[in-house]
Amino acid sequence: MDSKYQLIEKIGEGGFGVVYKCRERATNKTVAMKRIIFIDQDEGVPSSVIREISLLQELNHGNIIRLLEVINNWAGVDLIFEYLDLDLSKFIASYPEVAKDRQKIKGFLSQILCGVAYCHSHKILHRDLKPDNLLIDGSNSVVKIADFGLARAFGVPLRNYTGKVATLAYKAPELLLGANYSTPVDMWSVGCIFAEMVTGQPLFQAQSEFNVLMEIFRMFGVPTEATWPGVTSLYVYITKMIAFPTIVTRNLATEATGVGAVGLDLLSKMLILDPSRRITASDALQHAYFRN
Numbered sequence: 082m083d084s085k086y087q088l089i090e091k092i093g094e095g096g097f098g099v100v101y102k103c104r105e106r107a108t109n110k111t112v113a114m115k116r117i118i119f120i121d122q123d124e125g126v127p128s129s130v131i132r133e134i135s136l137l138q139e140l141n142h143g144n145i146i147r148l149l150e151v152i153n154n155w156a157g158v159d160l161i162f163e164y165l166d167l168d169l170s171k172f173i174a175s176y177p178e179v180a181k182d183r184q185k186i187k188g189f190l191s192q193i194l195c196g197v198a199y200c201h202s203h204k205i206l207h208r209d210l211k212p213d214n215l216l217i218d219g220s221n222s223v224v225k226i227a228d229f230g231l232a233r234a235f236g237v238p239l240r241n242y243t244g245k246v247a248t249l250a251y252k253a254p255e256l257l258l259g260a261n262y263s264t265p266v267d268m269w270s271v272g273c274i275f276a277e278m279v280t281g282q283p284l285f286q287a288q289s290e291f292n293v294l295m296e297i298f299r300m301f302g303v304p305t306e307a308t309w310p311g312v313t314s315l316y317v318y319i320t321k322m323i324a325f326p327t328i329v330t331r332n333l334a335t336e337a338t339g340v341g342a343v344g345l346d347l348l349s350k351m352l353i354l355d356p357s358r359r360i361t362a363s364d365a366l367q368h369a370y371f372r373n
């Protein structure tokens with residue numbers, strides 16, 4: 082079949098499908114295609130998925146990757162997005178000195194927060210923010226968030242289709258504890274990304290959900306009813322936290338010294354264990370860190 086887009090190369094594998102760099106034949110423009118296949122679906126794309134995707138097509142913001150077109154196939158759906166050349170994890174790896182530049186970090190962080198605030202104001206969560214889905218334009222000055230809203234549209238896979246375990250380092254403690262969650266999960270991830278831009282290293286790197294939680298508690302202590310009302314009745318807390326006491330051995334201020342005192346204040350407000358006390362994206366944009 083003649084298709085409107087020519088596949089150039091595979092550029093990524095997300096939780097929901099494979100991403101290709103493509104050329105639109107008519108215009109010669111480069112786009113990204115995310116090909117999502119519904120293996121256990123006999124009747125094409127579920128209507129719930131179609132509804133969610135139409136919501137995503139309405140999102141229109143300079144810091145969110147634009148969903149240009151949705152193509153339904155017999156086997157699934159192809160999402161056509163705008164294309165950018167670089168993601169933040171490759172950016173940090175390829176230009177470590179630029180990535181640690183304080184003004185650069187401030188500029189990137191404010192754009193990430195603008196995009197997140199916009200989606201949250203439309204009641205859309207990301208749920209899986211990480212450096213791999215923050216894309217950077219050719220001038221290395223514009224950041225756009227990819228993958229927004231897809232978790233709700235497609236459900237949340239623990240592993241991607243190749244069997245690789247999803248990235249855990251940016252997951253909020255309420256997700257890891259199996260609590261109800263909302264927009265604060267994204268602000269935790271933004272905090273982890275902020276810290277990583279400053280240090281060049283993931284803040285809470287570990288191989289399992291439980292071990293990521295242990296890393297978090299090694300820095301902030303085990304939450305209690307006093308610091309996080311309701312936490313002690315969560316299932317994972319009851320079954321695991323009591324058996325594995327953690328001692329605080331890590332310190333955010335000494336690990337993220339490069340961020341400065343005002344930046345550290347903002348970072349600390351993003352990394353609050355109790356999601357109801359964590360700073361929101363729109364409040365974060367008003368923080369003194371961005372004043373100058």
Ligand code: INR
Pocket residue numbers: 092093095100113115146162163164165166167168214216227228229
């Ligand atoms: C690049 C990716 C450049 N651009 C990886 C990548 C490495 C270098 O995934 C990507 C995308 C792009 C991308 O240019 N547009 C999109 C990814 C995604 C949506 S998604 C849109 O949803 O995260 O897979």
